[in-house]
Amino acid sequence: MALCKGRFHHAALDQGVRMFQVRETPLLSCRNVTKKFGSLAAVSELSFDLAAGEVLGIGGPNGAGKTTLFEMISGQTAVTSGTIALEGRDITGLSPVGRCHAGLARVFQLNTGFDSLSVRENVLVAAYYGRAPRRIPGFRVPSEVSDQVQDALCRVGLEASADRAAAKLPVIDRKLLMIAGALAMSPKLLLLDEPVGGLTQREIDQVADVVGQVAADGVTVVLIEHVMRFLVQLSTRVMILHHGRKLYEGDAAGISRDPDVVEVYLGQSAGKDVARLAADRTEARHAG
Incomplete structure (x- = not known):
């Protein structure tokens, strides 16, 4: 049975990033990625690399192209032009299932799931079909898959609710x-689309602990989030999009100093809050 892990530490996450960044080949590489709907460019010639072990936080106004970018990375939407590579392998033409089996997992913004199944069964379905191609109807669960399910439940703190019906779970x-379903697929890259939308501050901190520990364990994370406290706390690098283009890319502390980001996205008041949050994170890192 898997053992639960404690709260993550910023120093552990930062040390992991430094260790993984020595690799020359980026874990994820997007080159001139563009998506057009008719004459509208939802994402326009966007390029960035992501090293293994990083946590990239993506922000920006509604309609900036954030979710469209996730759609292209995960294969739900085909790129109009440009290329996407995972560990140096061009996955631009791969299906969503193919990308999943290559090591990419995505958590969507909406709270999906099989309401008629238990918590454990939901994660089991993800683990079974998400890790490798399955051609035989029905399934026979290998012991290693069962272990992976238990580990995923433990990592998010749902082991005590494993036999509870998914329909009865709170938000x-x-x-x-x-998140547990995604982790059960043993991903190299985890995409999180607004994982704390609609949650209380205490619940936001709970999810932050989970995601921070996942990243500290070596899973590379890309997250979209409007809750700046969450984004600043977790991200080793931040990218702000506007009208499908990159408005800012750098550390969290630089967001509040960028006049374009403040004008287009944060506003003066929120900019000061972000500066304080970034300073708090820096202090926490040094304390560790």
Whole structure:
């Protein structure tokens, strides 16, 4: 049986990033990625690399192209032009299932799940079909898959609710269930689309602990989030999009100093809050 892990530490996450960044080949590489709907460019010639072990936080106004970018990375939407590579392998033409089996997992913004199944069964479905191609109807669960399911439940704190019906879960636990399903696939890259939307501050901190520990364990994370406290706390690098283009890319502390980001996205008041949050994170890192 898997053992639960404690709260993550910023120093552990930062040390992991430094260790993984020595690799020359980026874990994820997007080159001139563009998506057009008719004459509208939802994402326009966007390029960035992501080293293994990083946590990239993506922000920006509604309609900036954030979710469209996730759609292209995960294969739900085909790129109009440009290339996407995972560990140096071009996955631009791969299906969503193919990308999943290559090591990419995505948690969607909406709280999806099989309401008629238990928490454990939901994660089992993800682990079974998400890790390798399955051609035989029905399934026979290998012991290693069962172990992976237990580990995923433990990592998000749902092991005590494993036999509970998914339909009866509160919002916070449904979000954690989705993360558990993704983790059960043993991803190299985890995409999180607004994982703390609609949660209380205490619940936001709970999800932050889970995601921070996942990242500290070596899973590379890309997250979209409007809750700046969450984004600043977790991200080793931040990218702000506007009208499908990159408005800012750098550390969290630089967001509040960028006049374009403040004008387009944060506003003066929120900019000061972000500066304080970034300073708090820096202090926490040094304390560790």
